[in-house]
Amino acid sequence: MEGCDLLLVASWVLPMVPSGTVLKDHAVAIRNGRIVALLPEAEANARFAPRSRELLHEQVLLPGLINAHCHAAMTVMRGLADDLPLMTWLQEHIWPAEAKWVGAGMVRDGARLAAAEMFLRGVTCVNDMYFFPDVSAQSLQKIGMRAVVGLPVLEFPTAWAGNAAHYLDRAEQVFNEFSAESRLRFALAPHAPYTVSDESFLRVRTLSDQLQLPVHVHVHETAFEVDDAFAKNGERPFSRLQRLGLVNEKLIAVHMTQLTQREIDACAQFGVSVVHCPESNLKLASGFCPVDALMKAGARVVLGTDGCASNNDLDVFGEMRTAAMLAKAVAKNAAAFPAHAALEAATIRAAEALGWAEDIGSIEPGKAADLISVDLSRFTQQPVFQPASQLVYTDAGSRVKNVWVEGEYRVRDGELIADDLAVLNGLAQHWGERIRVGQAA
Ligand SMILES: [Zn+2]
Numbered sequence: 467m468e469g470c471d472l473l474l475v476a477s478w479v480l481p482m483v484p485s486g487t488v489l490k491d492h493a494v495a496i497r498n499g500r501i502v503a504l505l506p507e508a509e510a511n512a513r514f515a516p517r518s519r520e521l522l523h524e525q526v527l528l529p530g531l532i533n534a535h536c537h538a539a540m541t542v543m544r545g546l547a548d549d550l551p552l553m554t555w556l557q558e559h560i561w562p563a564e565a566k567w568v569g570a571g572m573v574r575d576g577a578r579l580a581a582a583e584m585f586l587r588g589v590t591c592v593n594d595m596y597f598f599p600d601v602s603a604q605s606l607q608k609i610g611m612r613a614v615v616g617l618p619v620l621e622f623p624t625a626w627a628g629n630a631a632h633y634l635d636r637a638e639q640v641f642n643e644f645s646a647e648s649r650l651r652f653a654l655a656p657h658a659p660y661t662v663s664d665e666s667f668l669r670v671r672t673l674s675d676q677l678q679l680p681v682h683v684h685v686h687e688t689a690f691e692v693d694d695a696f697a698k699n700g701e702r703p704f705s706r707l708q709r710l711g712l713v714n715e716k717l718i719a720v721h722m723t724q725l726t727q728r729e730i731d732a733c734a735q736f737g738v739s740v741v742h743c744p745e746s747n748l749k750l751a752s753g754f755c756p757v758d759a760l761m762k763a764g765a766r767v768v769l770g771t772d773g774c775a776s777n778n779d780l781d782v783f784g785e786m787r788t789a790a791m792l793a794k795a796v797a798k799n800a801a802a803f804p805a806h807a808a809l810e811a812a813t814i815r816a817a818e819a820l821g822w823a824e825d826i827g828s829i830e831p832g833k834a835a836d837l838i839s840v841d842l843s844r845f846t847q848q849p850v851f852q853p854a855s856q857l858v859y860t861d862a863g864s865r866v867k868n869v870w871v872e873g874e875y876r877v878r879d880g881e882l883i884a885d886d887l888a889v890l891n892g893l894a895q896h897w898g899e900r901i902r903v904g905q906a907a
Pocket of ligand 1: 536684772773
């Protein structure tokens with residue numbers, strides 16, 4: 467008999483590779499935080515003598531979800547300004563609130579709250595973008611969330627940096643400070659074409675080549691952004707990024723609601739990853755990402771929640787459902803973005819987008835044991851004809867039972883064990899009170 471630390475035996479396993487696979491009564495063996503085997507239950511019982519065994523009866527086991535676009539620390543601004551268009555929301559509410567509140571304390575607590583919320587909804591990895599990325603990195607590392615931490619670049623001053631050169635210097639410092647952490651990686655995160663100059667984008671490109679980092683940026687979020695840029699410079703923002711040499715396999719382009727067929731083809735041809743944030747786009751009335759057209763062209767589409775101030779939660783299950791439904795309406799085709807495609811967008815495709823597919827995104831021997839199990843036993847998820855349908859089209863996010871990162875429980879039997887709920891409730895209340903009093907003053 468072969469030893470292993472943990473043997474997970476589940477009614478269904480969705481490994482994501484090969485595409486659309488559903489395995490009944492299979493087991494996953496884990497040793498030293500890595501997956502060593504995926505095999506039928508009977509074979510697993512004959513081969514392994516596990517130190518511990520978990521029977522996931524009427525549960526589906528799948529890779530941990532990846533939130534491919536988030537501003538984790540913004541949990542403390544949940545519901546601060548709702549029902550407003552993007553530029554009003556950003557310029558009149560979010561930027562002034564950030565000018566007042568962004569600092570190490572807010573980012574530390576906000577990122578911690580975000581990580582706990584995401585664990586409870588089955589997210590094991592986040593691609594984040596915010597100020598004080600060193601503080602986010604510490605919070606995420608402490609709670610045990612895998613992360614790609616975005617190193618922000620903007621032209622205007624914030625509490626984090628004074629100008630673009632300063633942001634870039636700090637980006638390099640943070641990258642060096644955490645380079646030994648295996649569950650943390652970094653990306654360069656120029657905020658958007660309308661807040662970053664050509665010169666700074668060229669410096670981002672050089673640094674991205676030098677450090678081999680992805681470039682995570684908001685692009686074509688609204689028609690206004692595109693029209694305004696075209697009126698000012700006679701160039702669409704995506705064309706501008708292409709001229710500056712940033713349209714390549716390292717580009718993680720968020721939103722992309724305004725795309726011509728030529729731009730859609732360019733995404734496929736140059737290996738760009740498009741992060742679709744359907745709930746944020748709907749809430750801010752930003753527009754619709756042409757998911758079906760992108761996928762038909764062969765482009766990679768992944769999913770993100772965006773920050774809590776524009777969503778207002780960090781539930782990737784919710785994004786899968788919204789994305790799957792919205793894609794059908796936009797394409798006028800009920801076969802667009804089916805359940806398995808939505809699940810892949812939140813797992814294996816997202817791992818590829820982050821350049822981390824050698825470790826995460828699917829259940830395959832050799833990969834990290836970043837896994838979740840979802841309970842389908844309750845009548846609200848029954849009967850189960852297709853587990854993927856239940857995961858995407860019912861309220862399955864509320865039925866997340868267990869979450870493991872590198873084989874360690876972060877949620878167990880529905881309870882958060884990565885952090886203390888009472889402390890988290892206190893922190894959220896504390897920031898609510900501080901911001902409320904500050905707004906009134
Ligand atoms: Zn965003």
